[in-house]
Amino acid sequence: MIVRHLSVCKGGQILGRWSKSWKTVPLQGNQTRRNCSSLDQTRNEERKYEEVRIPVPWGHIAGKWWGPKNKQPVLAMHGWLDNANSFDPLMKLMPSNFSLLSLDLPGHGLSSHYPAGIPHHLTEDIVSLRRIIKHFGWQKVSFLCHSMGSTYAFIYSAIYPKEVNKLVGLDILRPFEMTAEFYAKNGGNYIDKYIETIQNTREPPESTLEDFAKRQHEGSKKSISVESSRILMERGAYQSKSKPGLIGLRRDVRLKVTFLHNLPHEYLIELASRIRCEVYNIKAKGGMYYEKKSHYKQTIEVLKKVAKAMQYFEVDGTHHTHLNTPENVVDIVKDIFCDDIA
Structure with missing residues (x-):
């Protein structure tokens, strides 16, 4: 079961309810989305991804590039202690012409560890993200992220508001809270x-x-x-x-040791107020909150006012529903990235 909550675009325009068959959803002014049902729906079960190694001063950041290499991919980041394989089950349900680069964040998967003596802090990881984007020369990016990866994409979207098209947070949307x-x-x-x-x-x-x-x-x-x-x-x-x-x-x-990844609520609200891209939160009913639910809802309300679009979904499953039961989220993800599948 999938629940679509009322979502408001910038300017107060109400978005239609989501259903398994694609509906044209107004974003801003006369801009509309395409109908994805007419696009290539060939799945990825038999296709191979390409391993990617991005050089950084301490070694490399690894990733898996799914889909065509002749167009810019959506950038995917996994959660804490996971790795790029987090998106494998979902990608096997996505159309073959959807391009996605799933990263191993530093210290995870096949990526190099930070130099000895350096603690893991969200600032270092966001600097690493910036290095990756500059390495490819991308002017604007779209994110499909889970948990810790979503928190990095949230911050990046706030501090580089003109350089992000879409931010999709799987279960978690904003950084974890600490007073x-x-x-x-x-x-x-x-x-x-x-x-x-x-x-x-x-x-x-x-x-x-x-x-x-x-x-x-x-x-x-x-x-x-x-x-x-x-x-x-x-x-x-x-x-x-x-x-x-x-x-x-x-x-x-x-x-x-994850303590250094948490931020005060007031700081998170200020970051949310600076985000201008389309924002989508696919929340699992059995998922996690790392803050007061009222604070999470406040963040959503701020984004409704300032972001190009803000949509909130609830789906069945746990915090890792995209990995355990990707069928719960795949149709939503396809609709969000309809233009990227074309």
């Missing part, structure tokens, strides 16, 4: 925890794919299915050199 009081009271403890983590934490011993998949399933509070965990492990793990049949985790252990 100024909490930061002042607990900041020192978290910094010490970070240093201790780097000095003492080791990844679990090498084990079987099934063991790691079950651990990730349980560790995510069953948000990630066991089958989806296997998909992520295909890219997020390495084959043991000394123990045939066993794998180990590639991820950067520094990612386990």
